[in-house]
Amino acid sequence: MNIEELASRLLNQDKRALARAISLIEDGGVEARALMKRIYPNTGRAAVVGVTGAPGVGKSTLVDGLTAYYRQQGLRVGVLAVDPTSPFTGGAILGDRIRMQERGTDPDVFIRSLASRGQVGGLSRATGDSIRAMDAFGKDIILVETVGAGQGEVEVMRYAHTTLVVLMPGGGDEIQAIKAGILEIGDILVVNKADMEGADRLVRDLEMMLDLGPESPWRPPVMKTVASRGAGVAALAEKIEEHRQYLISSGGLDRKKLDQVSSQVEEIVASSLLAEVMSRARAAGTWQEVVDRLSEGTLDPYTAAEEVLSRHGLLSEEG
Amino acid sequence: MERTIRVLVGKPGLDGHDRGAKVVARAYRDAGMEVIYTGLHQTPEQIVQAAVQEDVDVVALSILSGAHNTLVPKVIEGLKREGLDDVLVLVGGIIPEEDVEFLKKAGVAGVFGPGTPTSEIIEFTRENVKRK
Amino acid sequence: MDRDEKRERREVFMTVSGAPIKRKYGPEDVADLDYQRDLGDPGCYPYTRGIHETMYRGRVWTMRQFAGFGTAEQSNERYKYLLEQGQTGLSVAFDMPTIMGYDSDHPRADGEVGKLGVAVDSLADMEILFDGIPLDKVTTSMTINAPAAILLAMYIAVAEKQGVSPRDIGGTIQNDILKEYIAQKSYIFPPRPSLRLITDIFAYCAEHVPRWNTISISGYHIREAGSTAVQELAFTLANGMAYVQAGIDAGLDVDSFAPRLSFFFNAHNDLFEEVAKFRAARRIWARVMRERFGAQNPRSWLLRFHTQTAGCSLTAQQPEVNIIRTTIQALAGVLGGTQSLHTNSMDEAWALPSADAVRIALRTQQVLAEESGVANTIDPLGGSYFVEALTDRMEREAQEYFDRIERLGGVVAAIEAGFQQREIADAAYRYQKRVESGEYTVVGVNKYLIEEELKIPLLRIDPDVQARQIERTRRVRRERDEVEVRRCLRDLEEGARGDANLMPLILAAVKAYATLGEIVDVFRTVFGEYRERAIF
Numbered sequence: 003m004n005i006e007e008l009a010s011r012l013l014n015q016d017k018r019a020l021a022r023a024i025s026l027i028e029d030g031g032v033e034a035r036a037l038m039k040r041i042y043p044n045t046g047r048a049a050v051v052g053v054t055g056a057p058g059v060g061k062s063t064l065v066d067g068l069t070a071y072y073r074q075q076g077l078r079v080g081v082l083a084v085d086p087t088s089p090f091t092g093g094a095i096l097g098d099r100i101r102m103q104e105r106g107t108d109p110d111v112f113i114r115s116l117a118s119r120g121q122v123g124g125l126s127r128a129t130g131d132s133i134r135a136m137d138a139f140g141k142d143i144i145l146v147e148t149v150g151a152g153q154g155e156v157e158v159m160r161y162a163h164t165t166l167v168v169l170m171p172g173g174g175d176e177i178q179a180i181k182a183g184i185l186e187i188g189d190i191l192v193v194n195k196a197d198m199e200g201a202d203r204l205v206r207d208l209e210m211m212l213d214l215g216p217e218s219p220w221r222p223p224v225m226k227t228v229a230s231r232g233a234g235v236a237a238l239a240e241k242i243e244e245h246r247q248y249l250i251s252s253g254g255l256d257r258k259k260l261d262q263v264s265s266q267v268e269e270i271v272a273s274s275l276l277a278e279v280m281s282r283a284r285a286a287g288t289w290q291e292v293v294d295r296l297s298e299g300t301l302d303p304y305t306a307a308e309e310v311l312s313r314h315g316l317l318s319e320e321g
Numbered sequence: 322m323e324r325t326i327r328v329l330v331g332k333p334g335l336d337g338h339d340r341g342a343k344v345v346a347r348a349y350r351d352a353g354m355e356v357i358y359t360g361l362h363q364t365p366e367q368i369v370q371a372a373v374q375e376d377v378d379v380v381a382l383s384i385l386s387g388a389h390n391t392l393v394p395k396v397i398e399g400l401k402r403e404g405l406d407d408v409l410v411l412v413g414g415i416i417p418e419e420d421v422e423f424l425k426k427a428g429v430a431g432v433f434g435p436g437t438p439t440s441e442i443i444e445f446t447r448e449n450v451k452r453k
Numbered sequence: 454m455d456r457d458e459k460r461e462r463r464e465v466f467m468t469v470s471g472a473p474i475k476r477k478y479g480p481e482d483v484a485d486l487d488y489q490r491d492l493g494d495p496g497c498y499p500y501t502r503g504i505h506e507t508m509y510r511g512r513v514w515t516m517r518q519f520a521g522f523g524t525a526e527q528s529n530e531r532y533k534y535l536l537e538q539g540q541t542g543l544s545v546a547f548d549m550p551t552i553m554g555y556d557s558d559h560p561r562a563d564g565e566v567g568k569l570g571v572a573v574d575s576l577a578d579m580e581i582l583f584d585g586i587p588l589d590k591v592t593t594s595m596t597i598n599a600p601a602a603i604l605l606a607m608y609i610a611v612a613e614k615q616g617v618s619p620r621d622i623g624g625t626i627q628n629d630i631l632k633e634y635i636a637q638k639s640y641i642f643p644p645r646p647s648l649r650l651i652t653d654i655f656a657y658c659a660e661h662v663p664r665w666n667t668i669s670i671s672g673y674h675i676r677e678a679g680s681t682a683v684q685e686l687a688f689t690l691a692n693g694m695a696y697v698q699a700g701i702d703a704g705l706d707v708d709s710f711a712p713r714l715s716f717f718f719n720a721h722n723d724l725f726e727e728v729a730k731f732r733a734a735r736r737i738w739a740r741v742m743r744e745r746f747g748a749q750n751p752r753s754w755l756l757r758f759h760t761q762t763a764g765c766s767l768t769a770q771q772p773e774v775n776i777i778r779t780t781i782q783a784l785a786g787v788l789g790g791t792q793s794l795h796t797n798s799m800d801e802a803w804a805l806p807s808a809d810a811v812r813i814a815l816r817t818q819q820v821l822a823e824e825s826g827v828a829n830t831i832d833p834l835g836g837s838y839f840v841e842a843l844t845d846r847m848e849r850e851a852q853e854y855f856d857r858i859e860r861l862g863g864v865v866a867a868i869e870a871g872f873q874q875r876e877i878a879d880a881a882y883r884y885q886k887r888v889e890s891g892e893y894t895v896v897g898v899n900k901y902l903i904e905e906e907l908k909i910p911l912l913r914i915d916p917d918v919q920a921r922q923i924e925r926t927r928r929v930r931r932e933r934d935e936v937e938v939r940r941c942l943r944d945l946e947e948g949a950r951g952d953a954n955l956m957p958l959i960l961a962a963v964k965a966y967a968t969l970g971e972i973v974d975v976f977r978t979v980f981g982e983y984r985e986r987a988i989f
Contacts, residue, residue, distance in 0.1 A: 018404055021376035058870055093350035097987020099371055100360035106370045113374055117355050335549035335565055337638025340679045343878050344885045358987050361638050386549050391564025435769045436898045438889045
């Protein structure tokens with residue numbers, strides 16, 4: 003299938019085309035770039051909500067609950083389940099669909115799982131472009147779920163307009179979240195499994211932490227949910243909408259979108275440069291030479307990089 | 322760069338014996354493939370929709386309930402209806418010899434019975450994936 | 454001796470569970486063992502050697518072959534055959550729709566009706582299933598978990614129709630939902646309401662059905678899912694403790710229900726490891742019940758168990774070899790002091806057993822009981838350096854698991870965190886790799902292969918079974934008193950929302966011929982449905 007045909011099918015809401023488009027995006031080749039150029043004008047309409055938190059706090063169930071809520075409102079929903087934790091082999095097991103299986107057969111719900119494929123920044127780029135593909139397809143709202151385990155989801159979450167950080171009582175994962183800097187990215191803090199012991203205490207602790215934090219025109223609200231029973235989900239969705247309205251009225255939404263797109267340009271430039279420099283270095287034999295000297299122990303990595311850049315890159319001109 | 326093979330591992334039907342499905346999922350992962358694990362108690366339609374949305378190359382079904390002759394053709398019909406003719410469909414589980422023929426006629430590429438080494442399943446998958 | 458003579462066949466010798474085994478065991482390995490404290494005579498605390506003073510010299514174990522398929526009529530015929538062949542107890546297998554709480558005409562049941570067991574939709578099916586079988590004369594084990602209360606209610610109703618008082622019926626329901634979340638995955642409702650159904654059964658039976666074993670706390674399925682022997686032991690006993698705690702939390706006196714708890718273990722290939730597992734199980738349970746839960750009645754301290762040989766050890770290749778595997782496994786159960794035993798049939802890797810294959814499996818038990826002499830004395834391996842050392846190690850390693858589960862917040866919290874599931878999946882994958890590398894031999898699979906055609910006669914389920922079953926259930930729905938059924942289901946829903954004991958309400962509903970699916974739907978509405986996390 004050529005790119006033009008794929009793009010027009012995607013814009014005509016052909017699910018298979020969207021699925022295939024996301025695969026191309028994941029593979030990250032020239033075709034993906036051509037596709038993105040073609041569909042970019044059709045993006046920018048969807049609301050993007052990020053959902054992150056430690057394993058086991060009930061993110062998938064919450065996403066499932068929000069999806070059900072938005073469907074009742076007649077909105078078309080896209081879900082991206084992003085797993086930044088996959089190991090070295092390149093392989094991954096993605097199991098987030100399990101909690102959403104009933105929703106998966108709704109023709110207006112599209113769920114896709116993304117794994118990291120080893121390249122630095124690859125998952126982040128794939129996530130950003132997959133969100134655009136879903137947006138261009140006509141999704142009204144896109145939920146991006148990612149497991150909170152460190153830097154990975156912070157990268158991913160910058161594509162979200164509104165980020166939910168999900169916690170649960172017990173287990174002290176709130177401490178983990180603070181350490182990992184996850185709490186800071188939350189526009190809304192969600193205490194899920196709020197029927198468990200310690201929920202109120204966790205809410206109080208979070209409120210106290212927010213009191214100590216810097217003054218901000220949007221103070222992240224702390225919401226309680228029991229996602230497995232759907233409790234609190236409607237109120238949460240209303241809060242998400244409130245945050246969106248705040249972003250729009252404060253100009254924050256446009257700022258966010260501009261930040262995203264300009265940092266993406268930066269990324270594209272960086273990765274294109276990297277690819278170009280590396281392919282020249284390989285072709286000219288510089289790469290092999292550097293590797294050989296590294297293995298002999300006669301070269302340090304810093305000097306090695308400088309040599310590659312000075313022969314094939316930009317360092318020669320700049321300094 | 323070689324494209325990453327995406328495999329849906331799912332259990333249609335009501336039986337919950339997921340030992341085999343989980344072992345196979347891990348083996349696929351360790352072989353560098355991406356596994357979409359859809360879990361237990363799936364209806365054929367849930368599997369078909371997951372296969373569409375996840376754009377998988379392979380649908381690997383594990384069935385130990387004896388309902389394979391009912392469930393597998395429903396999955397295959399659904400895949401065809403959605404235009405996924407190029408997806409490799411594999412079945413693992415307790416499948417009597419005479420049913421193997423039936424399933425292959427229905428469009429199953431490979432049937433793997435008890436005692437099959439995972440290396441054999443992976444090799445078969447690599448060799449027979451239709452979209453390269 | 455030179456080096457070569459000291460060299461052994463392999464660097465490490467391991468059990469099938471991957472536990473290392475030393476070249477020899479001696480007095481130093483049992484130096485801490487105190488006979489009275491750690492073993493005790495048979496029938497004496499802590500019951501390591503057995504729960505009865507006479508054991509098989511008094512009465513051999515109950516030979517209980519699990520069976521059920523197709524329609525109630527077909528299963529009824531098989532039960533009568535087995536009783537004629539000398540079997541001493543019935544064991545009912547239900548089909549997947551029944552186990553998952555769907556009537557035969559539910560779309561999700563399509564293709565599964567009568568396949569892995571018998572389909573029971575309503576009391577009408579249960580009446581046929583036990584037709585001509587006097588329920589005061591046989592004991593019946595029913596392998597049913599999430600909807601256990603409903604099937605028990607149907608059994609009670611059938612007994613009453615035969616004129617047999619519930620006080621005089623005996624048997625077991627599996628009713629062990631925790632291991633479903635951990636291993637077998639035939640759950641319907643979330644853990645907490647499921648535990649409530651279980652404690653309702655404890656309370657009801659203590660009062661009305663005193664000879665009924667209200668739960669069969671099962672390691673069998675945990676092992677089948679790929680666990681090690683220690684995991685089977687530890688997770689099962691941890692579940693047992695969770696049930697006892699749930700009963701106590703529900704306000705029951707521990708001695709009112711603990712004597713009716715029973716266990717169900719797997720017997721796998723490694724003879725000594727299995728025997729040690731059974732012995733350790735009895736000792737741990739006795740100590741926990743007396744010391745932790747303060748049970749006063751010695752019957753509460755006894756770990757009574759059923760054993761089934763390991764289905765997962767059976768091979769589709771060279772199936773006759775399965776008879777030998779089963780024999781060794783059955784021997785482990787007997788040497789371990791089991792109260793009842795199911796021996797698998799050689800064709801069970803492929804399908805439900807044929808009548809001939811079941812007969813051989815039953816004969817295996819009869820040879821053990823009556824020809825081999827192993828039933829002549831109690832705990833013949835007791836005092837073996839090796840077996841005692843293994844028994845100790847099992848107990849120690851199980852304790853480590855109990856501690857880890859406790860740190861996670863108890864059994865239910867650990868399940869929700871996926872702890873046990875992950876431990877088992879890891880063990881299953883390790884085992885698979887050992888088999889594929891040839892490190893562990895499976896005769897006929899990775900060694901000693903032959904060219905063969907699989908020619909075992911297989912029991913096939915008549916495809917008309919589903920249609921006939923659906924027809925019967927629809928007829929039941931047409932002919933019953935619909936007003937009465939609706940009233941019963943409304944009462945049931947109200948009871949489920951409150952905290953009434955649900956057993957009498959379920960009993961009333963089944964007597965009105967409300968179907969299993971209708972009753973389960975009431976609970977689905979009130980309790981919700983459980984969905985697992987992906988655990989790898």
